[in-house]
Amino acid sequence: MAYLTLEDGTVYEGESFGAEHDAIGEVVFNTGMTGYQEVLTDPSYSGQLVTMTYPLIGNYGVNMQDPESDAPKVSALIVRELCELPNNWRSEETLGKYMKDNNILGLCGIDTRSLTRRIRNLGTMRGIITMERPTEAQLAQMKDFAVIRPVDKVTCREPYEMGEGETKIAVLDFGLKRNILRSLAAHGAKLTVYPAHTDPHKILEGGFDGVMLTNGPGDPKDNQEIIQNLKVIIDESELPIFGICLGHQLMALAMGADTAKLKYGHRGSNHPVKDVEKDRVFITSQNHGYTILPESLPECATITHINMNDQTIEGLRYEGKKMFSVQFHPEASPGPEDTAYLFDEFLAMMKESR
Incomplete structure (x- = not known):
């Protein structure tokens, strides 16, 4: 028993x-x-x-x-x-x-x-x-x-590389799912994966075309050092940045927004999310217990995706910055490729920036 x-x-x-x-x-x-x-x-x-x-x-x-x-x-x-x-x-x-x-x-x-x-x-x-x-x-x-500090328990210990291609992406590993790396590599990107607490100047001086912020566990506000590091990357560069799940929340906190715990979270492969710009609903895979508070968003933030079950924020774009993020997992393929276009947009953003 x-x-x-x-x-x-x-x-x-x-x-x-x-x-x-x-x-x-x-x-x-x-x-x-x-x-x-x-x-x-x-x-x-x-x-x-x-x-x-x-x-x-x-x-x-x-x-x-x-x-x-x-x-x-x-x-x-x-x-x-x-x-x-x-x-x-x-x-x-x-x-x-x-x-x-x-x-x-x-x-x-x-x-x-x-x-x-x-x-x-x-x-x-x-x-x-x-x-x-x-x-x-x-x-x-x-x-x-x-x-306590769950990101520290699941992040990689040393940097490593994956994929081949002209586009170079720095990936900050907060507890990543491997399919994020597979999805970026399939788009012709060369990835360098870094531990969560990597010095931001190492990324800024690495000759990268963009930065990927991955998913991970826990309360996003527990990661104050990481949030400060992201502020450095945002303030001292114009690198395109794409955030998923915890990366989405950490980006928002670095931009001055606030987060709160959901009653029971979103976990599953069947969550309907509306892309506001496309006026279309997609089925998404999700795994998180926190959300970004809409009343705390800075003026430069635009809500791009909304959860159709409870109207919480599922995506953000920042005007004047080459940054966007989503709460769900586009690499998880529940549709199976409903939101894979987000990786295309990230690659296009880096190409245009380059």
Whole structure:
């Protein structure tokens, strides 16, 4: 047996799979019907107990081509029903074995619909999964849980290069998904990926045509050093800059805007977003728990994309600057290529600037 206990005292009883150890984290839910392997390996889920709302998980197994990072980054995966006999020509092993090999705890057999409704009604909360009924000490540990500087835990340790082409892009890794790099490289770009806290002058002196700000975990306002570094890049250059997810939020903070935590966040591959300029709605993949406050935007900021579910900001462009950003993941291909045009716009912006 295994038990999920929420900080409001609610207990869900199920079965463990994968690794068998206790896990503490922020309990969130993802509404995607597929993509559990990408979810497991997305660094933006660092420190979280992720609930999949689709009831059957593991039915197409796991392969070694789809991970978005070097290993799973979630604290635990929670599912209604685990499929132990996958059937897919690309499958190389079962989800349970993959999680056990990577020391990730899984919980199955609970009412994920009930759990999702509770999070939607009451908001994201902390939780702990234990193999036995939790002790008072464990509950106290869960209530004090906080992820400190999660970007530092998932960023690369040393710079590295990827791709070939005339366009040179500096990528600041805040916990990137590999498909961002693949998407840029497929557009003929040569990428140099830097750790999150890289000295901004190293980028300014690197002869780059543009800067990519990636996704990553946690509260964007926890990254004050990074925000100050971005201010230097923005103020001392005219380099085109494209931000995705956390990069979108950090760019806004560097420009003087403010952010706030959402009640339960946006996580899934089916979020409708309207491109205001194109007057068209696209289906997007998302994974974030914070949003930019519209009343805090500087005068130079123009809202380019809006979430059709709750009208939160999904994209910004800054007049007088060669900068734009989106809250969703254009590289995740839920459409499958609905918003790939954003990479085209970034490449065109760098070409024009060059």
